[in-house]
Amino acid sequence: MFEAGPEVRRKLGHERIAHLVLAAVTMCIVLPLFAILAYLVVKGWPSLSLAFLLEPPREMQTQGGIWPALIGTVYLVGVSLAVAAPVGVLAAVYLNEYARDTWFTRLIHVAVINLAGVPSIVHALFGLGAFVLAAGLGQSILAASLTLAVMTLPVIIASTREALAAVPRSFREACWNVGATRWQTIRVVVLPNAISGILTGVILQVSRTAGETAPILFTGAVMYKAVDRGDVFPYRLTESAMALATHLYNLATQINGAPDSLQFATATVLVGAVLLINSTAVVVRAVLRSRRKW
Amino acid sequence: MSGPGMDATPVTRVRDLRVRYGTTEVIHGITFDVHRGEILGVIGPAQSGKTSLLRCLNRTLEFTPGGHSEGLIEVDGEDVRRTRDVYALRRKIGMVAPLPVGLPLSIYDNVAFAPRAAGLTRRAALDDLVERCLTQAALWDEVKGRLDSLGTKLSGGQQQRLTIARALSHQPTILCLDEFSIAIDPVTTMRIEDVLKQLKAEMTIVLVTNLTQQARRLADRTMFMLEGSIVELAPSEQVFSATPADQRTFDYVNGTFG
Numbered sequence: 001m002f003e004a005g006p007e008v009r010r011k012l013g014h015e016r017i018a019h020l021v022l023a024a025v026t027m028c029i030v031l032p033l034f035a036i037l038a039y040l041v042v043k044g045w046p047s048l049s050l051a052f053l054l055e056p057p058r059e060m061q062t063q064g065g066i067w068p069a070l071i072g073t074v075y076l077v078g079v080s081l082a083v084a085a086p087v088g089v090l091a092a093v094y095l096n097e098y099a100r101d102t103w104f105t106r107l108i109h110v111a112v113i114n115l116a117g118v119p120s121i122v123h124a125l126f127g128l129g130a131f132v133l134a135a136g137l138g139q140s141i142l143a144a145s146l147t148l149a150v151m152t153l154p155v156i157i158a159s160t161r162e163a164l165a166a167v168p169r170s171f172r173e174a175c176w177n178v179g180a181t182r183w184q185t186i187r188v189v190v191l192p193n194a195i196s197g198i199l200t201g202v203i204l205q206v207s208r209t210a211g212e213t214a215p216i217l218f219t220g221a222v223m224y225k226a227v228d229r230g231d232v233f234p235y236r237l238t239e240s241a242m243a244l245a246t247h248l249y250n251l252a253t254q255i256n257g258a259p260d261s262l263q264f265a266t267a268t269v270l271v272g273a274v275l276l277i278n279s280t281a282v283v284v285r286a287v288l289r290s291r292r293k294w
Numbered sequence: 295m296s297g298p299g300m301d302a303t304p305v306t307r308v309r310d311l312r313v314r315y316g317t318t319e320v321i322h323g324i325t326f327d328v329h330r331g332e333i334l335g336v337i338g339p340a341q342s343g344k345t346s347l348l349r350c351l352n353r354t355l356e357f358t359p360g361g362h363s364e365g366l367i368e369v370d371g372e373d374v375r376r377t378r379d380v381y382a383l384r385r386k387i388g389m390v391a392p393l394p395v396g397l398p399l400s401i402y403d404n405v406a407f408a409p410r411a412a413g414l415t416r417r418a419a420l421d422d423l424v425e426r427c428l429t430q431a432a433l434w435d436e437v438k439g440r441l442d443s444l445g446t447k448l449s450g451g452q453q454q455r456l457t458i459a460r461a462l463s464h465q466p467t468i469l470c471l472d473e474f475s476i477a478i479d480p481v482t483t484m485r486i487e488d489v490l491k492q493l494k495a496e497m498t499i500v501l502v503t504n505l506t507q508q509a510r511r512l513a514d515r516t517m518f519m520l521e522g523s524i525v526e527l528a529p530s531e532q533v534f535s536a537t538p539a540d541q542r543t544f545d546y547v548n549g550t551f552g
Binding site: 101171173175176180181184188189192 | 391412
């Protein structure tokens with residue numbers, strides 16, 4: 001009675017093929033990631049060590065470690081997010097919770113979306129003109145961080161708006177109905193339930209900021225800074241600094257006589273840091289989701 | 295303030311109310327009073343303007359882009375459209391939406407939310423208020439042992455009673471219910487109907503309902519709305535009698551259309 005006729009067998013055949021093709025395509029995405037990682041680690045292995053992380057470069061950067069670049073990237077990311085995260089989140093709260101739907105807010109919306117798509121080299125030129133020259137900050141951590149902040153702002157705004165929009169409107173209406181102000185509603189109901197999405201968006205921008213080269217190239221990153229081994233506060237915000245991404249760029253194109261493994265080890269650290277930060281985002285999201293309240 | 299039934303001035307006066315969304319007019323100039331201490335049933339098919347009417351009353355119409363009202367609405371003698379403290383106005387009106395909304399807070403915080411938003415912080419006073427509102431909403435006995443568990447985890451019928459408790463928490467003059475039984479089971483519906491009969495002694499109730507029989511069971515007067523106009527507003531005995539003033543009322547109530 002339940003014997004498969006030719007029609008059903010054909011259907012099951014299609015099903016199997018579809019499953020295989022989709023799975024194969026998915027594998028194709030994962031493979032390059034592992035291939036790149038393996039390649040980097042293998043090629044960089046001779047230079048990789050704890051000392052490599054903690055030591056400054058030596059002998060015209062042909063030996064030694066990457067500490068000044070590593071700590072410089074931490075500075076750049078930290079300062080840029082200290083600016084971009086609060087500004088971006090608050091702007092998104094305004095746009096999503098307060099702003100009426102007028103031509104002006106639509107204009108802002110379109111501007112934000114387009115700003116997110118501007119190539120980073122254009123942000124670099126803007127940062128050079130606005131922060132380094134016009135604002136007189138010079139080539140400095142501050143100028144570079146602000147450039148990075150301008151670049152990440154639209155993405156933080158977009159991801160925060162998405163997180164806010166995921167909180168059902170019926171919650172807001174229930175609050176308004178009992179005489180709560182918009183701000184009371186946002187504070188008690190909307191933000192606590194959007195926070196996992198907001199944090200995820202911000203953390204993903206950390207890894208993006210850490211990897212960007214162009215925006216800091218003219219605005220605050222330099223080839224070499226003398227920094228002591230493991231010194232946690234080597235830079236002032238008004239000074240220029242080394243950064244991982246530009247250090248890698250310099251090793252690959254500007255510096256002669258360094259062993260190949262030095263570049264690959266630097267790339268391994270950069271990619272490793274990005275993966276580490278991204279997995280924090282995954283963990284944060286998982287933890288906050290498990291406490292989801294509806 | 296005098297008790298319900300003793301005061302002849304209407305708790306709400308509506309005069310020539312028109313409501314538009316953008317360019318579409320959905321309420322075409324309606325006029326009626328809500329008497330103090332009564333249950334006013336509002337019946338009518340979908341798109342007849344029932345919900346828009348409620349949204350004018352507590353001024354949540356303005357949260358809908360393009361929502362606009364004209365005419366006069368008074369609550370306790372105050373012009374709703376010109377009131378300076380819209381939050382105080384909304385506290386005067388308890389609003390229960392068709393679908394139950396447990397806020398993603400504890401059961402206690404669900405009920406304490408409105409009083410806290412209004413500035414009440416004393417724990418003892420809040421405790422009393424929460425217990426009283428949950429008791430009035432016939433939910434206290436089921437949740438008194440787990441007030442700190444999430445309101446969103448309650449069953450649909452319990453969440454609707456939680457919604458009613460929340461609407462009572464700001465001690466409203468008028469309690470408006472918008473098709474409260476649409477998503478809950480008949481037994482819970484009957485329990486809430488009993489709750490409403492008891493609440494009637496303390497406040498005025500506007501009961502918008504799709505179930506004409508519910509209006510018949512509960513309402514002192516019933517208003518039949520159709521396509522943004524009032525067809526008939528009369529004591530329920532007349533609306534549900536064999537001879538209402540308008541033939542369309544008879545047809546709707548007896549299931550000929552709608």
